[in-house]
Amino acid sequence: MATMLLLPFRTFIPLPSSSASNSNFRQKPVRCSNERQALFNRIAPVYDNLNDLLSLGQHRIWKRMAVSWTGAKVGDHVLDICCGSGDLSFLLSQKVGPDGKVTGIDFSKEQLLIASSKQSSKNCFSNIEWVQGDALDLPFADGCFDAITLGYGLRNVVDRPKAMQEILRVLKAGSRVAILDFNKSDDLLISTITEWMIDNVVVPVASDYGLSEEYKYLKTSIRGFLTGKELEKLALEVGFSSARHYEISGGFMGCLVAKR
Protein backbone atom coordinates (compact mmCIF):
# COMPACT_ATOMS: atom_id res chain seq x y z
CA MET A 1 0.00 0.00 0.00
CA ALA A 2 2.75 2.45 1.00
CA THR A 3 4.60 1.78 -2.24
CA MET A 4 1.51 2.46 -4.29
CA LEU A 5 0.85 5.75 -2.53
CA LEU A 6 4.37 6.92 -3.29
CA LEU A 7 3.91 6.41 -7.00
CA PRO A 8 3.49 9.70 -8.85
CA PHE A 9 0.61 8.41 -10.95
CA ARG A 10 -2.87 6.96 -10.59
CA THR A 11 -3.22 3.20 -10.86
CA PHE A 12 -6.10 1.20 -12.30
CA ILE A 13 -4.38 -2.19 -12.26
CA PRO A 14 -5.73 -4.26 -9.35
CA LEU A 15 -3.47 -4.51 -6.34
CA PRO A 16 -2.84 -7.84 -4.60
CA SER A 17 -5.86 -8.55 -2.38
CA SER A 18 -4.09 -7.69 0.91
CA SER A 19 -3.25 -4.20 -0.38
CA ALA A 20 -6.47 -3.76 -2.32
CA SER A 21 -8.69 -4.03 0.71
CA ASN A 22 -7.23 -0.84 2.18
CA SER A 23 -6.88 0.98 -1.11
CA ASN A 24 -8.73 4.02 -2.42
CA PHE A 25 -7.70 3.08 -5.95
CA ARG A 26 -10.41 1.96 -8.37
CA GLN A 27 -10.37 -1.78 -9.05
CA LYS A 28 -10.51 -3.09 -12.61
CA PRO A 29 -10.39 -6.67 -13.88
CA VAL A 30 -6.96 -7.64 -15.23
CA ARG A 31 -7.24 -7.82 -19.01
CA CYS A 32 -3.56 -7.39 -19.73
CA SER A 33 -1.02 -10.09 -20.46
CA ASN A 34 1.20 -10.43 -17.39
CA GLU A 35 4.14 -11.69 -19.45
CA ARG A 36 4.09 -8.64 -21.72
CA GLN A 37 3.74 -6.34 -18.74
CA ALA A 38 6.80 -7.99 -17.14
CA LEU A 39 8.75 -7.68 -20.41
CA PHE A 40 8.13 -3.92 -20.63
CA ASN A 41 9.06 -3.51 -16.97
CA ARG A 42 12.38 -5.26 -17.64
CA ILE A 43 13.36 -3.18 -20.66
CA ALA A 44 12.27 0.16 -19.12
CA PRO A 45 15.72 1.26 -17.83
CA VAL A 46 17.31 1.06 -21.28
CA TYR A 47 14.26 1.60 -23.51
CA ASP A 48 15.03 5.25 -24.40
CA ASN A 49 18.72 4.58 -25.10
CA LEU A 50 17.93 1.63 -27.32
CA ASN A 51 15.30 3.60 -29.27
CA ASP A 52 17.83 6.34 -30.01
CA LEU A 53 20.55 3.87 -30.88
CA LEU A 54 18.51 1.51 -33.02
CA SER A 55 16.60 4.17 -34.97
CA LEU A 56 19.59 6.57 -35.12
CA GLY A 57 17.32 9.10 -33.43
CA GLN A 58 14.68 8.90 -36.17
CA HIS A 59 11.93 7.69 -33.81
CA ARG A 60 11.74 11.30 -32.62
CA ILE A 61 10.75 12.43 -36.12
CA TRP A 62 8.19 9.63 -36.53
CA LYS A 63 6.64 10.56 -33.18
CA ARG A 64 6.39 14.23 -34.19
CA MET A 65 4.60 13.15 -37.36
CA ALA A 66 2.13 11.04 -35.37
CA VAL A 67 1.36 13.92 -33.00
CA SER A 68 0.82 16.27 -35.90
CA TRP A 69 -1.56 13.76 -37.60
CA THR A 70 -3.80 13.74 -34.50
CA GLY A 71 -4.63 17.41 -35.08
CA ALA A 72 -4.12 18.13 -31.34
CA LYS A 73 -4.20 21.87 -30.65
CA VAL A 74 -3.75 24.38 -27.83
CA GLY A 75 -6.13 23.76 -24.93
CA ASP A 76 -7.05 20.20 -25.93
CA HIS A 77 -7.34 17.25 -23.52
CA VAL A 78 -5.44 14.43 -25.19
CA LEU A 79 -4.54 10.83 -24.41
CA ASP A 80 -1.34 8.85 -25.06
CA ILE A 81 -2.11 5.13 -24.80
CA CYS A 82 0.78 2.70 -24.11
CA CYS A 83 2.78 5.84 -23.33
CA GLY A 84 5.83 3.92 -22.06
CA SER A 85 8.56 6.35 -21.06
CA GLY A 86 6.45 9.23 -22.36
CA ASP A 87 7.97 10.52 -25.63
CA LEU A 88 4.61 11.06 -27.33
CA SER A 89 3.07 12.48 -24.13
CA PHE A 90 5.84 15.10 -23.93
CA LEU A 91 5.32 16.12 -27.57
CA LEU A 92 1.56 16.33 -26.97
CA SER A 93 2.21 18.39 -23.84
CA GLN A 94 4.06 21.02 -25.88
CA LYS A 95 1.29 20.96 -28.51
CA VAL A 96 -1.67 21.53 -26.14
CA GLY A 97 0.17 24.01 -23.90
CA PRO A 98 -0.57 24.99 -20.29
CA ASP A 99 -4.31 25.31 -20.92
CA GLY A 100 -4.44 21.79 -22.26
CA LYS A 101 -4.04 18.45 -20.54
CA VAL A 102 -2.28 15.21 -21.43
CA THR A 103 -3.04 11.83 -19.93
CA GLY A 104 -0.45 9.10 -20.47
CA ILE A 105 -1.58 5.55 -19.72
CA ASP A 106 0.51 2.36 -19.60
CA PHE A 107 0.38 -0.90 -17.65
CA SER A 108 4.12 -0.91 -16.91
CA LYS A 109 4.94 0.70 -13.59
CA GLU A 110 8.65 0.88 -14.45
CA GLN A 111 8.00 2.71 -17.74
CA LEU A 112 5.72 5.20 -15.94
CA LEU A 113 8.33 5.86 -13.26
CA ILE A 114 10.82 6.80 -15.98
CA ALA A 115 8.22 8.99 -17.72
CA SER A 116 7.37 10.85 -14.52
CA SER A 117 11.07 11.30 -13.66
CA LYS A 118 11.58 13.05 -17.02
CA GLN A 119 8.53 15.25 -16.44
CA SER A 120 10.31 17.46 -13.92
CA SER A 121 12.83 18.63 -16.56
CA LYS A 122 10.52 21.28 -18.03
CA ASN A 123 7.75 23.42 -16.56
CA CYS A 124 5.51 22.96 -19.56
CA PHE A 125 5.25 19.24 -18.84
CA SER A 126 3.23 19.91 -15.68
CA ASN A 127 0.06 19.42 -17.76
CA ILE A 128 0.69 15.64 -17.94
CA GLU A 129 -0.94 13.05 -15.69
CA TRP A 130 0.33 9.45 -15.68
CA VAL A 131 -2.12 6.61 -15.17
CA GLN A 132 -1.23 2.96 -14.69
CA GLY A 133 -3.95 1.04 -16.49
CA ASP A 134 -4.93 -1.28 -19.31
CA ALA A 135 -5.37 -0.17 -22.93
CA LEU A 136 -8.10 -2.81 -23.22
CA ASP A 137 -10.18 -1.32 -20.42
CA LEU A 138 -9.52 2.41 -20.42
CA PRO A 139 -10.57 4.01 -17.12
CA PHE A 140 -12.07 7.08 -18.83
CA ALA A 141 -15.56 8.29 -19.70
CA ASP A 142 -16.97 8.11 -23.23
CA GLY A 143 -16.05 10.90 -25.64
CA CYS A 144 -13.66 12.83 -23.40
CA PHE A 145 -10.49 13.21 -25.52
CA ASP A 146 -9.78 15.64 -28.37
CA ALA A 147 -6.97 13.49 -29.80
CA ILE A 148 -5.19 10.21 -29.05
CA THR A 149 -1.77 8.74 -29.84
CA LEU A 150 -0.73 5.10 -29.59
CA GLY A 151 2.96 4.48 -30.33
CA TYR A 152 4.30 0.96 -30.79
CA GLY A 153 1.49 -0.37 -28.59
CA LEU A 154 -1.29 -1.81 -30.77
CA ARG A 155 1.13 -4.53 -31.98
CA ASN A 156 1.67 -5.53 -28.36
CA VAL A 157 -1.86 -5.72 -26.98
CA VAL A 158 -3.54 -9.12 -26.76
CA ASP A 159 -6.86 -7.98 -28.30
CA ARG A 160 -6.50 -5.37 -31.06
CA PRO A 161 -10.21 -4.97 -31.94
CA LYS A 162 -10.94 -4.33 -28.26
CA ALA A 163 -8.13 -1.74 -28.07
CA MET A 164 -9.57 0.02 -31.15
CA GLN A 165 -13.10 -0.06 -29.67
CA GLU A 166 -11.79 1.52 -26.48
CA ILE A 167 -10.05 4.30 -28.46
CA LEU A 168 -13.25 4.96 -30.40
CA ARG A 169 -15.27 5.06 -27.19
CA VAL A 170 -13.13 7.67 -25.41
CA LEU A 171 -12.56 9.92 -28.47
CA LYS A 172 -14.82 12.90 -29.07
CA ALA A 173 -16.84 12.82 -32.30
CA GLY A 174 -14.75 14.18 -35.19
CA SER A 175 -11.45 13.66 -33.31
CA ARG A 176 -8.51 11.55 -34.47
CA VAL A 177 -6.15 8.85 -33.25
CA ALA A 178 -2.66 8.35 -34.71
CA ILE A 179 -1.30 4.82 -34.31
CA LEU A 180 2.42 4.64 -35.00
CA ASP A 181 4.25 1.32 -35.35
CA PHE A 182 6.48 -0.83 -37.49
CA ASN A 183 4.96 -1.27 -40.92
CA LYS A 184 4.10 -4.88 -41.70
CA SER A 185 4.90 -4.44 -45.36
CA ASP A 186 3.55 -6.41 -48.33
CA ASP A 187 6.87 -5.64 -50.01
CA LEU A 188 9.19 -8.65 -49.64
CA LEU A 189 12.31 -6.47 -49.78
CA ILE A 190 11.10 -4.26 -46.90
CA SER A 191 10.09 -7.21 -44.72
CA THR A 192 13.35 -9.05 -45.46
CA ILE A 193 15.43 -5.98 -44.57
CA THR A 194 13.36 -5.43 -41.39
CA GLU A 195 13.93 -9.02 -40.24
CA TRP A 196 17.63 -8.91 -41.19
CA MET A 197 18.03 -5.70 -39.15
CA ILE A 198 16.30 -7.27 -36.14
CA ASP A 199 18.46 -10.42 -36.28
CA ASN A 200 21.76 -8.69 -37.04
CA VAL A 201 21.51 -5.26 -35.41
CA VAL A 202 18.65 -4.99 -32.91
CA VAL A 203 19.13 -8.29 -31.06
CA PRO A 204 22.97 -8.07 -30.91
CA VAL A 205 22.76 -4.46 -29.60
CA ALA A 206 20.06 -5.43 -27.09
CA SER A 207 22.19 -8.35 -25.95
CA ASP A 208 24.87 -5.84 -24.86
CA TYR A 209 22.22 -4.67 -22.38
CA GLY A 210 21.36 -8.25 -21.40
CA LEU A 211 18.05 -8.05 -23.25
CA SER A 212 18.46 -10.19 -26.35
CA GLU A 213 15.51 -12.47 -25.48
CA GLU A 214 13.28 -9.44 -24.86
CA TYR A 215 14.06 -7.96 -28.30
CA LYS A 216 13.83 -11.28 -30.20
CA TYR A 217 10.06 -11.02 -29.77
CA LEU A 218 10.06 -8.04 -32.19
CA LYS A 219 10.33 -10.22 -35.30
CA THR A 220 7.40 -12.45 -34.37
CA SER A 221 5.31 -9.52 -33.19
CA ILE A 222 5.77 -7.67 -36.50
CA ARG A 223 4.95 -10.90 -38.41
CA GLY A 224 1.80 -11.19 -36.32
CA PHE A 225 0.83 -7.53 -36.79
CA LEU A 226 -1.56 -6.10 -39.40
CA THR A 227 -0.63 -4.56 -42.75
CA GLY A 228 -1.64 -0.96 -43.44
CA LYS A 229 -4.72 -2.11 -45.38
CA GLU A 230 -5.72 -4.50 -42.57
CA LEU A 231 -5.34 -1.70 -40.00
CA GLU A 232 -7.59 0.58 -42.09
CA LYS A 233 -10.15 -2.26 -42.37
CA LEU A 234 -10.06 -2.91 -38.60
CA ALA A 235 -10.62 0.79 -37.83
CA LEU A 236 -13.60 1.01 -40.18
CA GLU A 237 -15.05 -2.25 -38.81
CA VAL A 238 -15.02 -1.01 -35.22
CA GLY A 239 -16.80 2.18 -36.28
CA PHE A 240 -14.29 4.92 -37.17
CA SER A 241 -15.69 7.15 -39.93
CA SER A 242 -12.41 7.25 -41.87
CA ALA A 243 -9.04 5.52 -41.69
CA ARG A 244 -5.83 6.03 -43.65
CA HIS A 245 -2.49 4.30 -43.17
CA TYR A 246 0.65 6.25 -44.11
CA GLU A 247 3.95 4.48 -44.75
CA ILE A 248 6.90 6.41 -43.37
CA SER A 249 10.68 6.13 -43.49
CA GLY A 250 10.73 4.21 -46.76
CA GLY A 251 7.96 1.84 -45.65
CA PHE A 252 9.72 0.54 -42.54
CA MET A 253 7.33 2.40 -40.23
CA GLY A 254 3.65 3.21 -40.59
CA CYS A 255 0.99 5.39 -39.01
CA LEU A 256 -2.73 4.71 -39.05
CA VAL A 257 -4.78 7.88 -38.74
CA ALA A 258 -8.43 7.21 -37.94
CA LYS A 259 -11.26 9.68 -37.28
CA ARG A 260 -14.23 9.04 -35.05
Ligand SMILES: C[S@@+](CC[C@H](N)C(=O)[O-])C[C@H]1O[C@@H](n2cnc3c(N)ncnc32)[C@H](O)[C@@H]1O
Ligand atom coordinates in the same frame (compact mmCIF):
# COMPACT_ATOMS: atom_id res chain seq x y z
C1 LIG B 1 7.11 -0.46 -27.33
S1 LIG B 1 6.49 0.43 -25.94
C2 LIG B 1 6.04 1.99 -26.66
C3 LIG B 1 6.19 3.14 -25.70
C4 LIG B 1 5.93 4.52 -26.28
N1 LIG B 1 4.59 4.67 -26.76
C5 LIG B 1 6.91 4.84 -27.39
O1 LIG B 1 6.46 5.00 -28.52
O2 LIG B 1 8.10 4.94 -27.13
C6 LIG B 1 4.93 -0.33 -25.74
C7 LIG B 1 4.27 0.05 -24.44
O3 LIG B 1 2.95 -0.50 -24.44
C8 LIG B 1 2.64 -0.86 -23.11
N2 LIG B 1 1.51 -1.80 -23.17
C9 LIG B 1 1.42 -2.95 -23.87
N3 LIG B 1 0.21 -3.50 -23.71
C10 LIG B 1 -0.48 -2.68 -22.89
C11 LIG B 1 -1.79 -2.71 -22.35
N4 LIG B 1 -2.64 -3.72 -22.59
N5 LIG B 1 -2.19 -1.70 -21.55
C12 LIG B 1 -1.34 -0.68 -21.26
N6 LIG B 1 -0.08 -0.60 -21.73
C13 LIG B 1 0.35 -1.59 -22.54
C14 LIG B 1 3.94 -1.44 -22.57
O4 LIG B 1 4.02 -1.44 -21.17
C15 LIG B 1 4.97 -0.50 -23.22
O5 LIG B 1 5.33 0.56 -22.35
